[in-house]
Amino acid sequence: MNYYQSWNEWVKQVMKHIQDQQQTIEQLTQKIEQLQTQEHPKTVIEKIEYHFDQLKIETLEGTLQIGLTPNGMDTGNIEDLYTPQSSAPKHDQALDELMNGVVPQDIDNYAAEHGIPLANQHREQIIADINKQLPERFNFYRNQHPDLDSVSIVEKLQQEVRHSVTQYFTHKGGEQE
Structure with a gap:
């Protein structure tokens, strides 16, 4: 019940899998770098008005x-x-x-x-x-x-x-x- 016909084929599949994971890691690293360099919109609160006459105490x-x-x-x-x-x-x-x-x-x-x-x-x-x-x-x-x-x-x-x-x-x- 050997799923791989030979050891060589098994090593090739493992290497392919490692390369795919390496590509995924590189893509994620690039996305993280892009997100870190982007400016995020900042929230600015200019003026807050309180209307105390409208409060129920x-x-x-x-x-x-x-x-x-x-x-x-x-x-x-x-x-x-x-x-x-x-x-x-x-x-x-x-x-x-x-x-x-x-x-x-x-x-x-x-x-x-x-x-x-x-x-x-x-x-x-x-x-x-x-x-x-x-x-x-x-x-x-x-x-x-x-x-x-x-x-x-x-x-x-x-x-x-x-x-x-x-x-x-x-x-x-x-x-x-």
Whole structure:
């Protein structure tokens, strides 16, 4: 039951088989080299726009940040608004009056005018969050407009606070926490 008639014929078939395999290896090597030298298309993501007003939020945890940007200013980079926190805030009595009297009064007035029920804990949280941001905003205005006096800066901050409180309650819809 010898499939090969002679040893010579068997050796020829084995050699032929080895040559075929060698050709296949050479072809595959060439294909690999071609694929490695080709430029692959690169994915470029130019701009991503987030529309937070279209998100449904079921649970919200963390610190409340009411944005205090001047007149809803659109900033290109977050770094544009960054002021180092290591520097001690420099403010005066007018800012203290804004923080301790005007901010709570503005929040209470807005809630009362629009019939928004406001739990005391929620009210205090809003006031604390705004007051935490005010010294940095005061320094921001002082650095951007050195010609303004403290009273003018505080007036600008009061406008920002009123705008931010309005936006906060408009987007919040009067829900209680």
